[in-house]
Amino acid sequence: MKPTIYDVAEKAGVSISTVSRVINNTGRISEKTKKKVLQVMESLRYQPSVVASALTGKRTRTIGLIIPDVANPFFAEIARRIEDRGRELGFNLLMCNTDNNQHTEEMALSLLKQKSVDGIIIGTTTKNYTLLNELLQEQFPVALIAQDIPELVIDVVTVDDFLGGYQATSHLVSLGHTKIAFLMGNSGRTSDKYRLQAYRQVLEENRLPFDERLVVETDYSMEAGKRAALEILASPQRPTAIFAGFDLIAIGVYQAAKELGLRIPDDLSVVGFDNTILATIVDPPLTTIAQPIDEMGRQVMDLLVREIEGSKSTKQRVILPPELIIRNSTKEIAGA
Amino acid sequence: MKPTIYDVAEKAGVSISTVSRVINNTGRISEKTKKKVLQVMESLRYQPSVVASALTGKRTRTIGLIIPDVANPFFAEIARRIEDRGRELGFNLLMCNTDNNQHTEEMALSLLKQKSVDGIIIGTTTKNYTLLNELLQEQFPVALIAQDIPELVIDVVTVDDFLGGYQATSHLVSLGHTKIAFLMGNSGRTSDKYRLQAYRQVLEENRLPFDERLVVETDYSMEAGKRAALEILASPQRPTAIFAGFDLIAIGVYQAAKELGLRIPDDLSVVGFDNTILATIVDPPLTTIAQPIDEMGRQVMDLLVREIEGSKSTKQRVILPPELIIRNSTKEIAGA
DNA sequence: GGTTTTTGTGTAAGCGCTTTACGTTTGGGA
DNA sequence: TCCCAAACGTAAAGCGCTTACACAAAAACC
Numbered sequence: 001m002k003p004t005i006y007d008v009a010e011k012a013g014v015s016i017s018t019v020s021r022v023i024n025n026t027g028r029i030s031e032k033t034k035k036k037v038l039q040v041m042e043s044l045r046y047q048p049s050v051v052a053s054a055l056t057g058k059r060t061r062t063i064g065l066i067i068p069d070v071a072n073p074f075f076a077e078i079a080r081r082i083e084d085r086g087r088e089l090g091f092n093l094l095m096c097n098t099d100n101n102q103h104t105e106e107m108a109l110s111l112l113k114q115k116s117v118d119g120i121i122i123g124t125t126t127k128n129y130t131l132l133n134e135l136l137q138e139q140f141p142v143a144l145i146a147q148d149i150p151e152l153v154i155d156v157v158t159v160d161d162f163l164g165g166y167q168a169t170s171h172l173v174s175l176g177h178t179k180i181a182f183l184m185g186n187s188g189r190t191s192d193k194y195r196l197q198a199y200r201q202v203l204e205e206n207r208l209p210f211d212e213r214l215v216v217e218t219d220y221s222m223e224a225g226k227r228a229a230l231e232i233l234a235s236p237q238r239p240t241a242i243f244a245g246f247d248l249i250a251i252g253v254y255q256a257a258k259e260l261g262l263r264i265p266d267d268l269s270v271v272g273f274d275n276t277i278l279a280t281i282v283d284p285p286l287t288t289i290a291q292p293i294d295e296m297g298r299q300v301m302d303l304l305v306r307e308i309e310g311s312k313s314t315k316q317r318v319i320l321p322p323e324l325i326i327r328n329s330t331k332e333i334a335g336a
Numbered sequence: 337m338k339p340t341i342y343d344v345a346e347k348a349g350v351s352i353s354t355v356s357r358v359i360n361n362t363g364r365i366s367e368k369t370k371k372k373v374l375q376v377m378e379s380l381r382y383q384p385s386v387v388a389s390a391l392t393g394k395r396t397r398t399i400g401l402i403i404p405d406v407a408n409p410f411f412a413e414i415a416r417r418i419e420d421r422g423r424e425l426g427f428n429l430l431m432c433n434t435d436n437n438q439h440t441e442e443m444a445l446s447l448l449k450q451k452s453v454d455g456i457i458i459g460t461t462t463k464n465y466t467l468l469n470e471l472l473q474e475q476f477p478v479a480l481i482a483q484d485i486p487e488l489v490i491d492v493v494t495v496d497d498f499l500g501g502y503q504a505t506s507h508l509v510s511l512g513h514t515k516i517a518f519l520m521g522n523s524g525r526t527s528d529k530y531r532l533q534a535y536r537q538v539l540e541e542n543r544l545p546f547d548e549r550l551v552v553e554t555d556y557s558m559e560a561g562k563r564a565a566l567e568i569l570a571s572p573q574r575p576t577a578i579f580a581g582f583d584l585i586a587i588g589v590y591q592a593a594k595e596l597g598l599r600i601p602d603d604l605s606v607v608g609f610d611n612t613i614l615a616t617i618v619d620p621p622l623t624t625i626a627q628p629i630d631e632m633g634r635q636v637m638d639l640l641v642r643e644i645e646g647s648k649s650t651k652q653r654v655i656l657p658p659e660l661i662i663r664n665s666t667k668e669i670a671g672a
Numbered sequence: 673g674g675t676t677t678t679t680g681t682g683t684a685a686g687c688g689c690t691t692t693a694c695g696t697t698t699g700g701g702a
Numbered sequence: 703t704c705c706c707a708a709a710c711g712t713a714a715a716g717c718g719c720t721t722a723c724a725c726a727a728a729a730a731c732c
Contacts, residue, residue: 004688015712020690027691028709050451051390052688055717060387062430062451069416071613076412080405083433087440092447094398095431097419104423111428115386115398222617251617258619277407281558281587283594283619340718351682356720363721364679388718391687 003044012040023048054116063304064094064112066105067123072220072248073276074293075123078145081297082121089305091118098124100187100220106131113140119304121145125187141307145300146291148190148317155307156317157300161191164289164322165198168243168271171287171324173206176333177241177269179214181232183225183253184245186217192245195273199243213237218249225252226259233260233268240333241269247278250286250329265331275325284328292320339380348376359384390452399640400430400448402441403459408556408584409612410629411459414481417633418457425641427454434460436523436556442467449476455640457481461523477643481636482627484526484653491643493636493654497527500625500658501534504579504607507623507660509542512669513577513605515550517568519561519589520581522553528581531609535579549573554585561588562595569596569604576669577605583614586622586665601667611661620664628656 005023009016014033021027022037040046054060065082067075083093094117096108105124109131112120119141126132129152135142136154143155172180182199184192196215203210214237218228225244229252232239244250250272254264262268264284272279275290299318306312341359345352350369357363358373376382390396401418403411419429430453432444441460445467448456455477462468465488471478472490479491508516518535520528532551539546550573554564561580565588568575580586586608590600598604600620608615611626635654642648 006688016689017691017713018711021711024690027711030710033710047446047450049391049688051387051396052717053690054387055385055391055688055719056690057717058690060451070406070419071409071413071416073407073409073412073613076406076409079431080407080433083406083431087432087443092451093431095415095419095429096423097416107423110383114383115396115428222613254617277409277558278614278617281590281614282617342718352719353683353721354681357681360720364681366680369680385718388687389720391689391718392720393687394720 501531
């Protein structure tokens with residue numbers, strides 16, 4: 001049987017509260033007893049039960065992470081960074097994938113609470129503000145990553161989507177493109193909205209016409225990206241450049257282009273968003289907007305932990321700058 | 337304050353044991369009281385505390401997952417499948433990334449036990465058999481995924497690495513290649529060993545010479561793969577084909593080839609292993625050995641859960657067949 | 673109608689730990 | 703030598719839940 005604090009106490013010839021004190025390093029204890037107890041703990045290979053101590057009001061040192069899909073490289077990288085920072089801070093990660101499914105998300109949230117996680121990081125497109133609001137109401141530590149809900153007072157860490165969209169579109173425009181398509185996600189993320197705004201603004205600033213047929217909503221997958229690209233590239237208003245809302249979608253565009261015999265970047269310029277590993281391995285390497293994933297993961301975790309430890313009273317939004325990474329998928333428009 | 341079982345009991349005018357009974361659906365309860373209690377739970381938005389119930393000997397319905405790195409697409413996909421199956425079965429995943437670092441792994445194991453997970457799935461190359469043996473000794477549910485430790489009686493789910501290596505090498509040989517390099521992982525995974533054995537056996541069966549300078553060990557990263565490939569492709573015994581132990585390494589080979597001006601598959605054939613998303617997006621699409629990731633994830637979870645629920649007494653190894661996916665990175669040797 | 677069963681519910685003892693409120697020891701100053 | 707703070711330990715309550723065990727009340731039996 002697993003040794004308990006009683007076993008340690010008995011073997012060390014002290015009371016359990018004394019053992020508890022050395023475990024938590026609280027109260028006064030003589031060096032001698034402390035040493036003795038430590039020694040016994042070692043010899044018994046004693047490990048305090050987090051479950052029991054959580055029951056007495058202490059933290060579980062576990063935080064919940066809700067994301068759409070770890071198999072999506074962007075979220076995998078995010079998850080990794082969060083876990084890393086969590087480990088440094090002494091927290092573990094309970095991971096839930098929801099595929100942005102409302103019901104799965106509600107289940108996840110409920111489960112995480114039952115399991116007494118100390119806080120929750122959400123990376124999915126929650127539509128259920130009610131549930132979120134409830135959490136906030138009861139002061140439960142929550143933070144949003146890579147997503148914002150402007151209507152709520154909540155801790156958020158995102159990239160500056162407007163700026164990213166601006167950089168991407170500007171880059172394309174500066175290369176002489178005038179017919180630029182924008183493939184955006186369809187799940188109502190604010191990020192998509194901001195990027196779209198930027199896209200429109202750049203067009204406007206450059207006195208380029210906005211053609212709504214050139215912006216299409218798609219799923220967050222390669223296949224969906226491919227389908228959307230195929231369609232738009234076959235249409236009469238075929239664009240010479242495509243701004244894809246995510247690297248994954250950009251890859252779909254690559255496939256569509258290949259199928260249609262279009263060369264990138266000669267016949268079609270493509271810029272992505274995220275700068276996941278995918279962007280570096282496709283051919284040609286993808287010009288994309290880099291999200292500071294490392295920084296983002298680190299900062300949400302920090303934000304959340306400060307909230308958990310109560311060393312912070314006001315919520316905050318952390319908006320990090322994106323960076324345009326020019327690789328070889330974009331080029332001056334032919335004949336320009 | 338969060339409602340407890342007492343609150344429910346009081347409001348429903350029954351004792352807490354009655355409430356507990358309806359929660360767990362145990363013992364006898366009249367339909368009437370049951371309904372009443374359920375109703376009160378609903379109205380109070382009561383959720384039983386997993387922590388408290390775990391303390392009384394029930395499960396936490398949480399399982400630990402130890403992998404090298406979720407940011408590695410292979411493990412991300414594995415993690416995703418495991419989580420999916422876990423959700424179906426009512427288990428959550430506590431995820432730990434170790435980068436195959438011995439110390440991190442030990443910490444993770446220790447933490448997971450402190451947190452009373454019901455079982456642990458390990459996907460890292462554990463060298464610490466002692467620790468593992470301890471777990472097994474105390475009948476703690478553990479299962480290995482995508483990795484085997486032949487010396488231990490333990491639940492394992494892997495792909496048939498020997499067969500995979502055999503398929504890969506045979507494919508290359510059947511295309512006329514005689515100078516085939518093998519880039520394998522360097523962390524002592526048994527999978528690498530089996531693949532190497534298969535590689536040698538195929539060469540032997542085909543009366544091809546085995547040149548040990550053509551097998552090189554490398555890290556599990558693109559960069560490492562690239563470095564290794566660069567080196568081997570510059571050597572006097574330049575191979576005409578490379579069997580890369582992982583898709584990630586294969587991508588490194590692509591990059592090396594590009595840098596050297598070698599065309600794939602014309603000047604160099606490449607086959608990978610894993611069939612992650614990466615294999616489909618590189619150009620040319622990578623011929624690779626597919627691991628049945630879905631099936632693997634599902635099966636470890638099943639195995640582990642059966643162990644947890646005690647409905648299974650003997651350990652077992654589940655060896656799933658790989659599949660050679662021929663795409664465009666391999667070709668008959670020039671002039672053959 | 674009385675005696676068994678059966679059924680429904682309550683009581684109370686923990687699970688392993690933290691923590692508060694008290695006892696005991698020391699030992700230094702007067 | 704005596705007194706009073708430290709300094710150190712201990713006992714006990716309680717966290718929210720499960721689970722024997724006990725015990726009425728209701729149903730079943732002859």
